[in-house]
C-alpha cells in the first residue's frame with residue numbers, strides 16, 4: 001500500500017516510538033546532545049521539550065521521548081520529531097544542521113516557526129526524509145538542502161509560506177526524490193520537468209500559484225499520485241495524460257486554467273481518482289472513461305458538450321460530476337434537446 005499524505009505523520013510517529021523503546025539503552029553522542037540543547041534554546045524553551053535538560057536524571061538524549069531516536073550502535077541522533085509546539089515563535093533553529101547523522105526530521109504544527117530553512121541544513125547529508133507541515137517557514141525552496149541532501153527521497157514542506165519558483169535543478173540535485181509535497185505554499189512560476197525518480201512517485205503541488213503547462217514527462221513511469229489542483233496552470237495536459245502507462249491511482253488537476261479537447265484522451269484503466277473540475281476543458285466526455293473503474297470522478301465546471309458515453313463503469317457517476325458544463329446530455333443528465341439551442 002502506498003503511503004498517503006495523511007497517514008505519513010502517524011506512521012512516522014509510530015516508528016519513532018517503537019525505535020525509541022528499542023534504542024533507549026544507547027548513550028547519546030555528547031555533541032548531538034549539545035546540539036539538541038541549542039535547538040531547544042533557539043526555539044525559546046518550548047514547554048513540550050521540558051525533559052531536554054543538560055543535567056538531570058536523563059542526560060541520555062536518546063531517551064528524550066518521543067522526539068529523539070538514536071542509532072543503537074553509535075548513539076548518534078538519527079531521527080527527530082518536533083511536533084505541536086504552539087508556544088514557539090522563532091526562526092528555524094540553525095543548530096538542527098549540527099545533527100549531522102539525522103536521517104529523518106519532522107517539524108509539524110509549529111505555526112510560529114518562521115524564516116528560511118537555514119544554510120546549516122547543507123550539513124544534513126544523510127537526510128532521507130524531511131517533513132515540514134504547518135509552519136510559517138518562508139523564502140525559496142531551500143538551496144542549502146538541495147546542495148547537501150543527495151539522499152533525500154521524501155521532501156515535504158507543506159502549508160507554510162515558501163515563495164518563488166521550484167528550482168529546475170531540483171531533479172538533478174535530488175536523484176532519489178520520489179515523494180514531493182510542497183502543497184499549500186505561495187510558489188510561483190512553472191513546474192520543472194523530471195522532479196521525481198524511482199518507482200511509486202507522489203507529487204503534491206496543490207494550493208500554490210504555479211503557472212505554465214504541465215510537463216509531459218510526469219506520467220511516463222511509476223506515478224501513484226499527481227495533485228496539481230488549485231494553481232494557475234494552463235495549456236493542454238493531454239501529452240501528460242496520454243503518457244501515463246503504469247499504475248497511476250490519482251490525478252487531481254482541478255481548479256486550474258487547463259484548456260483542451262477531452263474527446264480522444266485515453267485515460268489509463270488503473271486510475272481510481274480523476275478530478276478535472278473547474279478548468280476550461282472542451283469537446284466531449286472521453287469514451288475511454290467507460291473502461292476506467294473510478295471511485296472519484298469530477299468534470300464539473302468546464303465547457304464540455306455532447307452525449308455522455310454510456311456503458312461499463314459510466315453508471316457509477318451521478319449528475320453532479322457533470323454539472324455546469326456547456327451542453328452535455330445523456331444519462332445521468334436529461335436526453336438531447338435541441339429546441340432550446
Ligand SMILES: *[C@@H]1O[C@H](CO)[C@@H](O)[C@H](O)[C@H]1NC(C)=O
Nearest residue numbers: 005006009133134156158181
Ligand atoms: C499537513 O497537515 C494537514 C493539517 O493537519 C493535514 O491535513 C495534511 O495531511 C498534512 N500533510 C502532510 C503532507 O503531512
Ligand SMILES: *[C@@H]1O[C@H](CO)[C@@H](O)[C@H](O)[C@H]1NC(C)=O
Nearest residue numbers: 097098119120121122123144
Ligand atoms: C558544516 O559543518 C562543518 C563542520 O562542523 C562546519 O565547519 C560548517 O560550517 C558547516 N556548514 C554549514 C553550512 O553550516
Ligand SMILES: *[C@@H]1O[C@H](CO)[C@@H](O)[C@H](O)[C@H]1NC(C)=O
Nearest residue numbers: 124125126127148149150151
Ligand atoms: C546515501 O545513501 C547511501 C545508501 O544508503 C549511503 O551509502 C551513503 O553513505 C549516503 N550518503 C550520505 C552522504 O550519507
Ligand SMILES: *[C@@H]1O[C@H](CO)[C@@H](O)[C@H](O)[C@H]1NC(C)=O
Nearest residue numbers: 209211212231232233234257
Ligand atoms: C493566472 O494566469 C493568468 C494568465 O497568465 C493571469 O492573467 C492571472 O492573473 C493569473 N491568476 C492568478 C491568481 O495568479
Ligand SMILES: *[C@@H]1O[C@H](CO)[C@@H](O)[C@H](O)[C@H]1NC(C)=O
Nearest residue numbers: 334335336337338339340341
Ligand atoms: C427542451 O428544452 C426546452 C427549452 O429549454 C423546454 O421548454 C422543453 O420542455 C424541453 N423538452 C424536453 C423534451 O425536455
